Amino acid sequence: MTEAIISVRDLHKWYSGVHALKGVTLDFRRGEALGLVGDNGAGKSTLINILSGVHRADQGEIKVEGRPVSIETPRDAMDLGIETIYQYNSMVPTMSIARNLFIGREPTRFSILGVGILDQKKMAEESIRAIANVDLHLRSPDALVGELSGGQRQGVAIARAMHFKSKVMILDEPTNHLSVKETNKVIGFVRGLKEQGVTGVFISHNMHHVFECCDRIVAMARGEIVLDKRIGDTSIDEVHGVL
């Protein structure tokens, strides 16, 4: 068994009286593609939001590469190498691909108190490379994200995460509202993560998508983990049965 890149111990979260996470303990292993499934309200979004710095756990411990960490903001998560890709939330449609790739992490030529002049040359060069690296064929990094299809946007989001050398990539329902062709593309991206040594966490309602690209499946229900098996040791029917 490979070592855990993120290990979560006895994580609890209450939302105004609702016990959304009831002591979740889980290891995310390096280079593994993990499928996280469960019904709405099962706690998978809560778990992901805690790992990506959107919410904070009320109780429990998170370790990244063996070190205890506290993830207070999305920025903390990114600095730890945890990148989250949401269906809608990760791109600004009115801005170019190059600008979107570097939002919040713009290379600057010099800066005072964190504010500085953009290094536009570097942004253009690196964005071309970043897009090419995920095998995404786009005309120009100056194209607006609003012009891209849903699948292309997910591709750009993945390119961004890869570019910033994320170690863990969480994809929250990345195939929602995508056409079959686009979905296959995203599934291809997830498969590609393993070759790059990146841990993928794939969240989906669609069991077929999960079985197509993951090594291991974790099912949640009512704030707890109810199943944790290798893909080869389980079946869609078994997973459906426990949900």
Add this chain to the structure above:
Amino acid sequence: MKRLFKTYLEKPELAGLILLVLLVILFQVRSHGVFLNADNLRGILGILPEAGLVAIGVTILMISGEFDLSVGSVFALMPMTMAVLMVHGAPFPLALLAGLLVSAAIGFINGYVTIRFAIPSFITTLGMLFMARSLTVVVSGGFPPLLPADLPNWLFISFVGPGNMFRMSFLWFAAVAVLTSLMLSRTNFGNWIKATGGFMPAAAAMGIPTARVKIVCFMLCSVLSGFAGMLQVLRLGSPLPSIGEGMELQAVASAVIGGASLLGGIGTVMGGIIGTTLIRVIDNGLVLSHVDANWFKFAIGFLTIFAVVANAWMRKRAKAIKMEG
């Protein structure tokens, strides 16, 4: 079509610029060449910086996704604060600093209250419009104080340049325009402003301090409005408590005519300036063309609606393009 949409998003001020050129030609012809003569241009350029500075602030704030209706009141309160301090013996630089601080404080309150209580900035700044105007009258004691004689007019309003074409205020305006334009297009902070206004959840998810970005924009908007108010008071020579009334709406009209989106994320400093210039050109050109000046507000109103309808149409087209893709 895709091309047009892209051009619109990259240069949303283009339509305003074309309209401006057309109107200048029209007024030049209709006024039998008076419109572009030196005297008339000097008049337009002398007033432009005041409305233009306010429009720059309002445009940047709109790009960040917020709105400020209190700019006209800050426009009056800032110079009134200075005048009252100077009457009590404060030197000009100190009064200037105090006036700018008061403006910045109002911008901070606008931003903080809007974000802390998650209410529309329309409401926060509408309230501030009344409060700041009321404060202006209260501190003036109901009677405009007399400005001291030894003001540094040479630094702010004296005519300079070839043929005394510009006032100093125009140079301040140009400097602010260049700096804010560069800030928006060339700095990481500009990127954060556009991202925050363009799609806040994405900006927040990428770790941009969206609340701080917005508050800075509110403060910048207030400070520019206050500074513009001071320029007008120096030009008029008296701090009237009623100056800047209705300015908030003209500034919004300027930004919108210049291509800024009310929803945020889209717009340029240049657009706000073009919008302001258009309004000033129409104001002046109607008079020179012997058209009843009461048509002025009609023209501004029409242009504003036209601009927003055009924007909405472009957005709809953009959506259609996305579906095809």
